Amino acid sequence: TASDKGTYPYYMLKEIDEQPNVMRKLSAKYLDQVGQPVITPALVEKLRDSDRIYIVGAGTSYHAGLVGKAQLEKLTGIPTEVHVASEFAYETPLLSEKPFFIFLSQSGETADSRQVLVNVNQKHLPSLTITNVANSTLSRESDFTLLLEAGPEISVASTKAYTAQIALEAILAKAVGEAKGVAAAQTFDLKGQLAVVAQGMQSIVDEKNEIDQIAQDYFVQANQAFYIGRGIDYTVSLEAALKLKEISYVHAEGFASGELKHGTIALIEPGTPVIGIITQAGTAGLTRSNLEETAARGAQTLSIVRQGLARPDDTFVIPDVDELLTPLLSVIPAQLLAYYTSLNKGLNVDLPRNLAKSVTVE
Numbered sequence: 306t307a308s309d310k311g312t313y314p315y316y317m318l319k320e321i322d323e324q325p326n327v328m329r330k331l332s333a334k335y336l337d338q339v340g341q342p343v344i345t346p347a348l349v350e351k352l353r354d355s356d357r358i359y360i361v362g363a364g365t366s367y368h369a370g371l372v373g374k375a376q377l378e379k380l381t382g383i384p385t386e387v388h389v390a391s392e393f394a395y396e397t398p399l400l401s402e403k404p405f406f407i408f409l410s411q412s413g414e415t416a417d418s419r420q421v422l423v424n425v426n427q428k429h430l431p432s433l434t435i436t437n438v439a440n441s442t443l444s445r446e447s448d449f450t451l452l453l454e455a456g457p458e459i460s461v462a463s464t465k466a467y468t469a470q471i472a473l474e475a476i477l478a479k480a481v482g483e484a485k486g487v488a489a490a491q492t493f494d495l496k497g498q499l500a501v502v503a504q505g506m507q508s509i510v511d512e513k514n515e516i517d518q519i520a521q522d523y524f525v526q527a528n529q530a531f532y533i534g535r536g537i538d539y540t541v542s543l544e545a546a547l548k549l550k551e552i553s554y555v556h557a558e559g560f561a562s563g564e565l566k567h568g569t570i571a572l573i574e575p576g577t578p579v580i581g582i583i584t585q586a587g588t589a590g591l592t593r594s595n596l597e598e599t600a601a602r603g604a605q606t607l608s609i610v611r612q613g614l615a616r617p618d619d620t621f622v623i624p625d626v627d628e629l630l631t632p633l634l635s636v637i638p639a640q641l642l643a644y645y646t647s648l649n650k651g652l653n654v655d656l657p658r659n660l661a662k663s664v665t666v667e
C-alpha cells in the first residue's frame with residue numbers, strides 16, 4: 306500500500322525516492338495535454354483580481370512559500386508576502402485592499418496556520434489551502450483547496466510535500482499569470498520543464514552512494530554546518546539546513562551568502578562544512594566568492610550547482626532547468642545529505658527527538 310515502507314529502511318528515503326513520480330502526477334492532474342493549467346476558474350479569477358497575495362505556513366511549508374513568492378511575482382506580477390503562521394496570527398501586518406491568502410500545509414492540521422485562517426474568515430477574505438490531506442481542517446475551512454497528490458508522508462522530516470508544494474505553486478502562478486496576460490506565464494513551458502525536473506530528480510536519487518560517502522566524510526563528525534545562497538537559492542538553503550538540524554542534530558543554518566560576512570562568518574572553523582547553492586545565473590559569481598571567503602577561513606566547502614553554471618570541482622551538479630524551478634532539484638542532495646548523516650549517526654531518521662509530524666497546538 307501507499308503507506309507501506311516496503312524494502313526501505315526508513316520512510317524518509319522512500320519519500321525522497323517518490324519525488325520524480327509526484328512531479329509526474331501533479332503534471333498529469335493539473336496541466337492538460339497542451340500544457341494549459343487545469344485549475345478551477347473561480348479560484349484563478351479571485352487570485353487574478355487580488356492586489357496582494359499572502360502566503361502562510363510553518364516549517365518546511367513556510368520554506369516552500371518562499372519559493373512560491375518568487376514564482377508568483379515573476380509569473381503574475383502580483384506582490385506576494387510570505388509569513389510564518391505563528392507570527393502572523395497575533396501580529397497581523399497591514400493588509401492590502403484586496404488580499405488573497407494561500408495556506409500551505411502538508412497535514413492541513415497545523416494549529417498555527419489554522420489560527421490565521423480563523424482570523425481571515427472572520428474578515429471574510431478569500432483563501433486557498435494547498436495540502437496533502439483532503440478534508441483536513443484547513444481544507445474544510447478555506448474557500449478553495451488544491452491537493453498535493455504526494456501520497457501519505459509519514460517521516461517527520463518533510464521532503465516530497467516540499468517539492469510538491471513548489472510544483473503546484475508554479476502551476477497556480479502560470480494559471481493566474483495567463484489569466485492576467487503576463488508574457489512570462491504564457492511562454493513558460495511548465496509541462497516540459499516538470500518532465501525535465503522528474504528526470505533530473507531521478508538522476509540525483511540514483512547517486513545515493515556518493516552522497517552517503519560525503520555525509521560520512523564531512524557531516525557525521527561536524528558540530529555545525531552552513532548552507533548559503535542568494536535569492537531563491539537562499540530560500541532553499543533555509544530548508545536544507547532545517548533538514549540537517551531536525552534529523553541529524555547537526556546545528557545548521559541557511560544564510561544569505563552576502564550577509565555571512567556581516568557577522569556569521571566568525572563561526573567558521575577549520576573543517577566547518579559550508580555548502581553553496583548556486584543555480585541562478587545572476588548571482589552565481591557572487592555566491593562563489595562568498596564560498597571562497599569561507600574556504601580562506603578554513604571551511605570545508607561543497608557546492609550544489611546547476612549544470613550550466615558548473616565548474617569541474619563542484620560537488621553536486623544538478624541538471625539545467627528553468628530558474629524558477631531549480632529548488633525542486635537543488636533540495637534533493639540536501640535531503641539525502643541529511644538522511645545519510647542521520648543514518649550514519651545511528652539515529653532514528655523517521656522519528657527525530659522532540660518533534661511531531663503535525664503540530665496541533667499553538
Ligand code: G6P
Nearest residue numbers: 363364365366410411412415661
Ligand atoms: C511540523 C513538522 C514539519 C512541518 C511543519 C508544518 O513541525 O515536523 O515537518 O513542516 O509541522 O506542517 P504542515 O503539515 O502544516 O505542513
